[in-house]
Amino acid sequence: MTRTPAFHEAPMPLFDSDEAELAPLPSGRLPSYIKDHRRRLRERFMRGGAEAMPDYELLELVLFRAIPRQDVKPLARRLLDRFGDFNRVLSASPARLREVKGVGESVVQELKIVEAAAHRLARARVIHRPVLSSWDALLDYCRTSMAHREIEQFRVLYLDRKNVLIADEEQARGTVDHVPVYPREVVKRALELNASALILVHNHPSGDPTPSEADIAVTAQIRQAAAIMGIVLHDHLVIGKSREVSFRSEGLL
Template sequence: MRRPNSFQEPQLPLMDPAPAVPAMMAPVAGRVPSYIKDHRKRLRDRFMSGGAAAMPDYEMLELVLFRAIPRADVKPLARALMDRFGDFNRVLSADPERLKEVAGIGDSVITDLKIVEAAAHRMARSRVIDRPVMSGWDAVIDYCHTSMAHRETEQFRVFYLDRKNILIADEEQARGTVDHVPVYPREVVKRALELNASALILVHNHPSGDPSPSEADIAMTAQIETAAQVLGLTLHDHIIVGKSRELSLRAEGFI
């Protein structure tokens, strides 16, 4: 009697294991766990009763993250963002590509962060646009700080004013690197003529955090002032925005 041929099951190719999903982003089956719901309610109640002053930066981030990540504990992600970027404002203003480097950050989170950033800028801008600038100088400084203090690269902007010193345009003229931004005085004054402006304020930021003017800053300001005077324009000031304070070149005697 012949023995049956031995049979061996074919070997299937091994597959790579599925990439691990960060615990903070893992989906939760069924309802949201009660401890997460309770934590979120406590934060929301504290915010509504005490405002932002009652919340440390990482908890403010948690409140923003609740909408984009509705079914998970977002505290570890808020802490990770704080560790990476330093504070709430720098998280909001961070470049989307850098945000994506943090585990657990996806498009929905980035969108919500950028919406909050845009809302803050728009509210600050509403306090200065179409209003007399020289009588509302504190609002101008607040707007400059909100929109520029936490940027990671230099930005050069010009506020154009009419004869009554009402702000008629706020325009970005150039973006640069972490320590340099190209500025063309001829383009600055040319744009003033196009807008029928009578005066201007220069603004740029120092990502290093120190608003002290460089020799290049002082020289560029002098060039724009000279070009403006030739055309009958007034250069009111050049504001340099640092992380925690701003510096006026006029107050420092450079204009």
């Protein structure tokens, strides 16, 4: 027997799963209040750019494409509450993103696409260009790529005789506070690429870029091994959440 619901009962939710977020409304139309809100945000973005918008509104703009038939403001707030800011949301691993209520595969894909686009744009400003004369662009690239990583990552920038960046490669990944680095592999790869100089880069997920004793020791080992082969180590950058440390500037090289 079918029971007729009482008038005071709450309506059934429009979506009952993450994947159902992409299902169209019964009417096939976007509710007017959501449509107007999205239009206003897009117009404000086009007038003033990202600087005119707080993190949660910029995140909403990204989520619009992933969830076209639902108010995404609550999800944007949950993501920022969980990860802290816009950059950390984009940099969060897919596994951690999926732990947030309302995040399905479409949301993860959209966030990772935006992250990849940001990395590629920053990389385009430094790859195949003289690095030492575009140092600020290099720092921007390193911050974009590594500042908000949840585990340590060690990268090597390989330069030719004119200090043009010819390759940027991840040498190793580690844990939240350690990454294994092998000087022999760094120098071996430099020889394969016919590189004349190196810049080492790694991040500190703790946020504090102060070099550890291990950082100092492995840098000395790589410098010594590279020098034997006539390869110059220009610098070692440690990337933190809000600042970076240069071994060269700190007198550690």
